[in-house]
Amino acid sequence: MTQRPLFHQVSIVGLGLIGGSLGMALRRRRLARRVIGFSRKEATLRRAKARGAIHDGCTELCPEWLGSSDLVVIATPPLSVPKIAREIAKLTRHRFVLTDVASTKGGIVSALERGLPGRISYVGSHPMAGSERSGIEAAGAKFFEGAPCIVTRTRRSSPQAVSRVSALWRAVGGRPVVLTAKEHDRLVSQISHLPHLSAAALTLVPESRAARLAAGGFTDSTRVALGDPQMWTEICLTNSREIARSLDRFIDQLQLLRKWVAGKDRTRLRRTLGEARRKRKSLGR
Amino acid sequence: MTQRPLFHQVSIVGLGLIGGSLGMALRRRRLARRVIGFSRKEATLRRAKARGAIHDGCTELCPEWLGSSDLVVIATPPLSVPKIAREIAKLTRHRFVLTDVASTKGGIVSALERGLPGRISYVGSHPMAGSERSGIEAAGAKFFEGAPCIVTRTRRSSPQAVSRVSALWRAVGGRPVVLTAKEHDRLVSQISHLPHLSAAALTLVPESRAARLAAGGFTDSTRVALGDPQMWTEICLTNSREIARSLDRFIDQLQLLRKWVAGKDRTRLRRTLGEARRKRKSLGR
Numbered sequence: 001m002t003q004r005p006l007f008h009q010v011s012i013v014g015l016g017l018i019g020g021s022l023g024m025a026l027r028r029r030r031l032a033r034r035v036i037g038f039s040r041k042e043a044t045l046r047r048a049k050a051r052g053a054i055h056d057g058c059t060e061l062c063p064e065w066l067g068s069s070d071l072v073v074i075a076t077p078p079l080s081v082p083k084i085a086r087e088i089a090k091l092t093r094h095r096f097v098l099t100d101v102a103s104t105k106g107g108i109v110s111a112l113e114r115g116l117p118g119r120i121s122y123v124g125s126h127p128m129a130g131s132e133r134s135g136i137e138a139a140g141a142k143f144f145e146g147a148p149c150i151v152t153r154t155r156r157s158s159p160q161a162v163s164r165v166s167a168l169w170r171a172v173g174g175r176p177v178v179l180t181a182k183e184h185d186r187l188v189s190q191i192s193h194l195p196h197l198s199a200a201a202l203t204l205v206p207e208s209r210a211a212r213l214a215a216g217g218f219t220d221s222t223r224v225a226l227g228d229p230q231m232w233t234e235i236c237l238t239n240s241r242e243i244a245r246s247l248d249r250f251i252d253q254l255q256l257l258r259k260w261v262a263g264k265d266r267t268r269l270r271r272t273l274g275e276a277r278r279k280r281k282s283l284g285r
Numbered sequence: 286m287t288q289r290p291l292f293h294q295v296s297i298v299g300l301g302l303i304g305g306s307l308g309m310a311l312r313r314r315r316l317a318r319r320v321i322g323f324s325r326k327e328a329t330l331r332r333a334k335a336r337g338a339i340h341d342g343c344t345e346l347c348p349e350w351l352g353s354s355d356l357v358v359i360a361t362p363p364l365s366v367p368k369i370a371r372e373i374a375k376l377t378r379h380r381f382v383l384t385d386v387a388s389t390k391g392g393i394v395s396a397l398e399r400g401l402p403g404r405i406s407y408v409g410s411h412p413m414a415g416s417e418r419s420g421i422e423a424a425g426a427k428f429f430e431g432a433p434c435i436v437t438r439t440r441r442s443s444p445q446a447v448s449r450v451s452a453l454w455r456a457v458g459g460r461p462v463v464l465t466a467k468e469h470d471r472l473v474s475q476i477s478h479l480p481h482l483s484a485a486a487l488t489l490v491p492e493s494r495a496a497r498l499a500a501g502g503f504t505d506s507t508r509v510a511l512g513d514p515q516m517w518t519e520i521c522l523t524n525s526r527e528i529a530r531s532l533d534r535f536i537d538q539l540q541l542l543r544k545w546v547a548g549k550d551r552t553r554l555r556r557t558l559g560e561a562r563r564k565r566k567s568l569g570r
Binding site for chain 1: 318393413414415416417421432433435442462463468472473475476477479480481482483484485486487488489490491494495496497499500501502503504505506507508509510511512514515517518521522525526527529532533534535536538539540542543545546547549553554555557558559560561562566567568569
């Protein structure tokens with residue numbers, strides 16, 4: 001490829017499923033001259049190098065590598081993002097674009113926009129390419145292909161940074177969608193956080209004798225409950241209000257269905273199941 | 286194959302996904318000398334013949350073919366099963382084994398055990414190989430492979446019929462599980478009927494703007510909502526009490542999660558999500 005790479009050097013902090021996949025996609029598509037990875041675990045750095053996710057890496061954040069990066073991506077669980085961003089700010093003096101990939105945005109975006117020096121252009125990201133798997137071994141260069149990748153815009157955001165970060169996700173195969181942090185948290189609570197809690201609750205209902213009867217319908221419906229409990233707890237804690245609202249809407253809908261099932265209300269059941277099918281059909285398989 | 290076929294002639298009433306797949310599996314595996322299909326639609330009979338599901342068929346139940354069948358399988362939606370069984374009884378005079386494949390068993394089993402002459406050995410079945418698809422075009426000879434196939438046993442059941450019907454499902458690749466009709470309805474409400482209603486409710490929660498953010502987690506979690514609304518309404522109507530109970534357990538669990546999310550109860554969230562993951566893991570992917 002003779003095209004100029006999108007970035008000179010990208011630093012990725014956290015080399016799990018998302019960080020590792022981003023490194024692999026950047027290198028495979030030659031979108032950055034150099035990809036640097038940070039992970040507390042030496043073994044993860046070794047695997048990330050072996051899998052072609054990073055050129056080099058370090059177990060600690062270091063000013064040399066951060067200082068020569070025009071893009072820094074924090075790919076760690078939600079609760080740790082603000083602290084890591086502040087550390088990165090302390091270790092650098094240059095201008096660069098910073099983004100994160102956490103599944104909740106409100107708290108993180110407001111903490112980072114207020115707490116970072118003006119030379120750091122922060123824009124939040126959330127590539128919705130999650131999976132129930134995790135870690136560098138599950139990562140892949142094609143991970144973001146076709147995935148909606150949310151980029152948050154606020155009054156404080158630099159338009160250049162919004163467009164650079166959107167270009168990043170487009171370049172790795174994703175579909176950038178620009179939203180405010182508030183919109184993100186509301187919509188994502190409905191389409192991602194709620195399904196996770198629903199799957200967890202659904203998994204807990206059947207008595208043990210029912211397990212051997214589980215077929216594809218049950219395993220599909222509960223697959224996301226395989227996700228990392230620690231990360232999902234952090235998601236619940238950092239988007240608590242919107243998730244509680246989505247749970248309320250869900251419980252209200254279930255209460256209606258329960259009433260119609262108990263009352264054998266054929267007409268309302270038929271109509272509501274038909275409406276659900278039409279809505280689900282519009283999303284494809 | 287020189288092995289003696291399991292059945293001389295099998296009549297299948299209803300050539301949808303289950304009936305059609307059963308015919309294909311019986312013929313492919315040479316488990317019956319002859320497979321006869323009944324469907325009100327001429328076009329379905331033609332497709333079933335073309336797809337190798339039946340040797341011959343008829344748009345109306347006819348005494349000639351039913352009278353020479355040692356196994357009759359009713360593969361129509363739950364509400365229609367008792368009526369069709371009574372018609373079959375009127376049209377025949379010989380001894381044979383009768384089963385159905387409906388997803389609810391209590392009402393059907395008690396109606397059929399009381400309403401049929403003693404020469405007809407009825408045993409209920411429920412092959413849990415459903416899918417969100419339906420119709421003869423979606424059918425396949427491998428449809429039952431690995432699927433739990435429930436066979437109901439009551440005080441009135443003939444042990445020979447239970448073992449013949451169990452042998453049928455084993456022969457087409459399924460895993461027969463013998464339960465009482467009551468056990469069936471309770472366990473299946475938890476592992477199949479509840480997930481369907483949950484998926485329907487989950488599909489209805491997101492506002493329209495959230496649709497373009499739907500990723501694999503949402504589509505997996507709601508896939509079963511693509512199922513036929515008419516059939517699922519009949520399932521709700523014929524297993525109303527157990528489904529309402531399962532919905533209550535599910536709503537209780539969701540209320541707990543909602544309380545912990547709103548109260549940011551990290552410990553309980555972490556513990557419950559961990560418990561759900563362990564339980565889900567034991568079921569495989």
